[in-house]
Amino acid sequence: MTQxxxxxxxxxxxxxxxxAVKKLFIDFNALCEDNAPAEHKQHIARRICQELTxxxxxxxxxxxxxxxxxIGDNALMDEALAEHTQAKETIARIQAMxxxxxxxxxxxxxxxxxxxxHVLEEREQIFLKARNAALDLRGMAPALFARKKQxxxxxxPPASRGKxxxxx
Ligand SMILES: [Fe+2]
Ligand SMILES: [Fe+2]
Numbered sequence: 001m002t003q004x005x006x007x008x009x010x011x012x013x014x015x016x017x018x019x020a021v022k023k024l025f026i027d028f029n030a031l032c033e034d035n036a037p038a039e040h041k042q043h044i045a046r047r048i049c050q051e052l053t054x055x056x057x058x059x060x061x062x063x064x065x066x067x068x069x070x071i072g073d074n075a076l077m078d079e080a081l082a083e084h085t086q087a088k089e090t091i092a093r094i095q096a097m098x099x100x101x102x103x104x105x106x107x108x109x110x111x112x113x114x115x116x117x118h119v120l121e122e123r124e125q126i127f128l129k130a131r132n133a134a135l136d137l138r139g140m141a142p143a144l145f146a147r148k149k150q151x152x153x154x155x156x157p158p159a160s161r162g163k164x165x166x167x168x
Contacts, residue, residue, distance in 0.1 A: 005145055009137035010063055011127045013144050017055045018119045024048045025112040032105050042099035045108050049091045052115065054151045056084045058144050066140065067126060070133035076125055083118045090114060 007013035028044045060081070068077040090111045097104050130137060 005141055007141050007145070010140040010144055011130060011137055013141050013148075014055070014059065014063065015123070015127070017051065017148075018122075021048060021051050021055070021115065022119075024051065025108075025115070028108055028112070032109075038099035038104075041105065041108075045094055045099065045104075048108065048111070049095055050152070050155055052087060052111075053091060054148055054155065056087065057151060058147050060084065062140065062144050062147060063130075066135060067130045067133070070135045071129040073129065076129070080118070080121065080126060083114070083121070087111065087114050087118065 005013075007016060024044055024047055028041060028048065031041045031044060064077055064080065068074065071077075090107065094104070094107050094111065097107065
């Protein structure tokens with residue numbers, strides 16, 4: 001835990017997740033356009049689902065409750081949670097599918113649209129309000145980072161992954 005955090009504060013850390021997952025959606029779309037094999041698409045889609053699941057969980061466990069308390073806007077926070085629920089339902093559908101299924105690509109793309117909308121709302125409303133509130137966003141970053149690491153390592157199968165090929 002002596003590691004220096006690469007993020008300025010909680011918002012910075014969460015928005016870095018948003019950017020990383022956006023890049024994965026762009027990669028997924030490019031694979032669709034190239035008619036890439038289903039397994040390549042599935043590999044990216046699995047990462048998208050995993051990253052988003054962990055991201056939503058750290059927001060719900062750590063960030064959202066503190067923001068809700070500080071900004072006192074329950075409607076805004078309830079809407080964000082409803083969007084998380086919608087995203088989780090779509091993630092569950094994707095995880096239950098095979099990448100060769102006819103509507104696999106469209107379902108992943110639909111998740112991408114949902115997330116675009118949600119991220120916009122976080123950036124334009126929740127993050128702004130959080131930054132204007134009396135909240136220790138800097139102090140919150142290490143907890144988010146530690147929980148994220150813990151959840152990601154719990155989600156990873158023990159067999160090493162990502163050794164075979166460098167990211168395309
Ligand atoms: Fe969120
Ligand atoms: Fe988020």
